[in-house]
Amino acid sequence: MGEPIIYAKNLTKKFGAFTAVDAISFEIGKGEIFGFLGANGAGKTTAMKMLIGLWKPTSGEATVAGFDVYREAEKIKRNIGYMSQRFSLYEDLTVVENIQFYAGIYGLSNQQIKTKTIELIEKLGLTEVKDARIQSQPLGWKQKLAFSVAILHDPKIVFLDEPTGGVDPITRRQFWDLIYEASHHGITVFVTTHYMDEAEYCDRISMMVNGRIEALNDPATLKKQFGVATMHEVFVKMARPASL
């Protein structure tokens, strides 16, 4: 693996006496689909917020897309993509307006914005609804559009925080097609999910328990290591809930 897209060494975040993220270390390569798993409260969100440049770590080191999380947080924000179930698109803007808004934020030129807008609308089959407001549209395709918008500026890495929660099973799979395609084009994908079948789609998985990464490997090796047939069983065996 060449230059890692994410590099973390002993990355730690404390809140007072409580250690939310406890010296986690890993490297993630170009185009890799990296599943970031753990029980509620295990520290996933805190770790992710440090990696996307929102929170300063307490100690340890990390770079994302080549930028340092302490000194270059603003550069990180400009060079990554991010989407979550809660924050994705502006509901009272239309499809086209959302694309143009994000493209503008990411600093694309007017010409690029024009081309990207047309490309995206065709690719996702949204020609008929391009001037409809987002709020009137089904969740599933909102999420597909949100993902495409999050990688509009061709970032090296995209962070997905439970992107498919509540999405119907067919759309969920179409969403993963988009993830595979992005990965195929060299974009690194960092994803959290509570669907264990989706964990199987990842190249490698890390399991967080009480702030620490307790396992990190590809799904097949993890299943073998725990002597079980599915990632669901791996999860249940490992992730004793951090709290009640």
Added chain:
Amino acid sequence: MSNLAVSTVQLVKTYGDLKALKEINLEVNEGELFGLIGPDGAGKTSLIRILATLLLPDGGSAQVLGHEVVKDYKVIRNKMGYMPGKFSLYQDLTVLENLQLFASIYETTVEENYHLIEDIYSQIEPFKDRRAGQLSGGMKQKLALSCAMIHQPEILFLDEPTTGVDPVSRNEFWEMLKKLKQKGITIIVSTPYMDEANLCDRVALIQDGNIMSIDTPQAVVSTFPVPLYAIKSSNKYLLLQGLRDYPHTASVLAFGEFLHYTDKRGELPELELLQYLKERNHSELEISQIEAGIEDCFMAFMEKEN
């Protein structure tokens, strides 16, 4: 046949142009653990809110425990417990204060009905003086369930109690529901997680305001119309694309480490497909015929409806 805890006839709910529920007919027996299975936007919350007398239907009728949801809403409210999808307790009251508040609204006390909630509440009792807003997700869920149970309801409506909850906590929650069911309480629970269907006595699969199927989970999966195959190789993404180009493919969908495949011809000549894939440089191939699961069926129903 036992009595009906819930029955609806051509129940309709619309929001402007959007038909959230399209003539829903549903019967739930007393004492049943009944699952409403479907993605966001399917109509699960609208249905639960109508049954819980919190939302007026736009057509059709619904009865809960033999009472009309519109006319007799006050009677129903005394006999039901409701846990909304979003945590809705008082964040700045303590755990115990929340519970006492709910008990007093229903003119009972925590002591009187403690036995009903003991299994669940005892797990959060050590934190009874903590403000509800300070609890972890799993603890909030247990408190919400305790509050919904404190007046000894005959029926419980739980709206997506496990959404966004990790697999371990989800298992624990379903264990709690099983215990409540043993007390004879009817439970109607909605979930977007298809695998949870197997934990229900019966389920309704909901999509776009329609019930696509109502039956026991075993009966639902037995209706899967064609042979189903699980296929894997060393590279799932390339295999998915390869199978999409295979002329006999009826459907191919990712399922964990496997792809689930159906063939236009019904039976799949496995050797022929193996040969086809090998010629296209797929390696470490495995094919086996498998039983369909709820999610396979859900997607098959979705395809049929479209």
